Amino acid sequence: MNIRHLIPILVSLQIILIIASFLSLSYFVNEHTVFENSVILVSELKQHSDVLIFDLHKYVNGVTYADPKNLVIHMEKEFDILRNGGISHDLTINPLPTKFLNAHDIAQTKLIIYTNHVEEILKEENPKLNFNNLAFTNLDTAKFDTNGALDYLLSLMLEENEIYSKNLLILQIGLAILNVGVHVMVLLIILDLLRKQSEKEKRLEKLASIGELASRVSHDIRNPLTTIKGVVDLLTSQKSTVTDEKDIQRLELIKKSVTQINHQVEDVLDYVRTNKISLEKASLHEIINQAAKRVSIPDSVDISYPEKDYSIKCDKLKMEIVFVNLLLNAVDAVHRDGKIAVRMKNVDNFIEIQVEDSGPGINSESLSEIFEPLFTLKQKGTGLGLASCKNIIEQHEGSIKVSNNPTTFTIMIPSNL
Secondary structure (H helix, E strand, C coil): CCHHHHHHHHHHHHHHHHHHHHHHHHHHHHHHHHHHHHHHHHHHHHHHHHHHHHHHHHHHCCCCCCCHHHHHHHHHHHHHHHHHCEEECCEEECCCCHHHHHHHHHHHHHHHHHHHHHHHHHHCCCCCCCCCCHHHHHHHHHHHHHHHHHHHHHHHHHHHHHHHHHHHHHHHHHHHHHHHHHHHHHHHHHHHHHHHHHHHHHHHHHHHHHHHHHHHHHHHHHHHHHHHHHHHHHHHHCCCCCCCHHHHHHHHHHHHHHHHHHHHHHHHHHHHCCCCCCCEEEEHHHHHHHHHHCCCCCCCCEEECCCCCCEEEECHHHHHHHHHHHHHHHHHHCCCCCEEEEEEEEECCEEEEEEEECCCCCCHHHHCCCCCCCCCCCCCCCCCHHHHHHHHHHHCCCEEEEECCCEEEEEEEECCC
């Protein structure tokens, strides 16, 4: 993926993570707050149970603003809100969790006994209540039982609230560490991508300079090479002029040397060329066949080609360079007497192309360096052939790798580039 697209994606993912963390934290803070509202409501119920007995005492003694009946109704409503959820004094209350329902029901039962004593006193025409009679004793005992049940419910809810608080603190710390960690990781990835992009740009600039120099040098070398080759061809075609067997062998040696120099010049040019690929639909059979024509494959080498053809969008000339290099390496590896197999198949959205040879293989130490520029296992190689192959394949958004036993070069090219 292009770095220009990857960096915005990484930044977007970081922003999404921050928003998701904020929303998650907000949700749990809100849940904690709402649960705390329930704790407040239980505390308020306990306070009302304490107030009720004094409010009733004031009422039976003629205090006009005392209203124990209304307080009883209010407490009944609060118990219902505590269990089923609702709004109390502008506080949002969620339904009570199942684990607290048993304690809630016990407290509510105790409250009903308490309020029944209150209502019995309120039914009397001239209710009298003092701290010495039986009515007060029953009332005070019922209040004590109610408060005990409410204290038990409150203690359970306070324990849960403490767990909520600890979990919330752990979540806050965890999300903070996660966000900082991801932020640092994304920053390091972006810096690494920018470094690689910078190195790539520097490398391309260097290659462009080398390419310009190589083009000039190759022009100066090719002109005399062409002259030499022309003269040798002329001499070898006129056998009557050159009759000595040793002279003929020397001319053949000159021809091979010219071909070798020409191939090395081509290697350098192929590697330093940085012009963009020109995509067109092409037959892989045709590309491989054209490459094979450019390689001198001895009759003693058994070479097989794939039966099924595939068409891809590619730069035909550059892909031809790839197969020329791979076939040349395969011919050298089998020492002009062995087998070479070219295979192709469709794998998901890629065309897999393999070039396998029956040669002795590549030593394991060299496998990791085989595609590095200037690395070669040949005495007369430039070390740029496979590096050029890798560059060209990567320009086509593909990949190339090598494996041993037997030596196999595997190319993966997108089928829908």
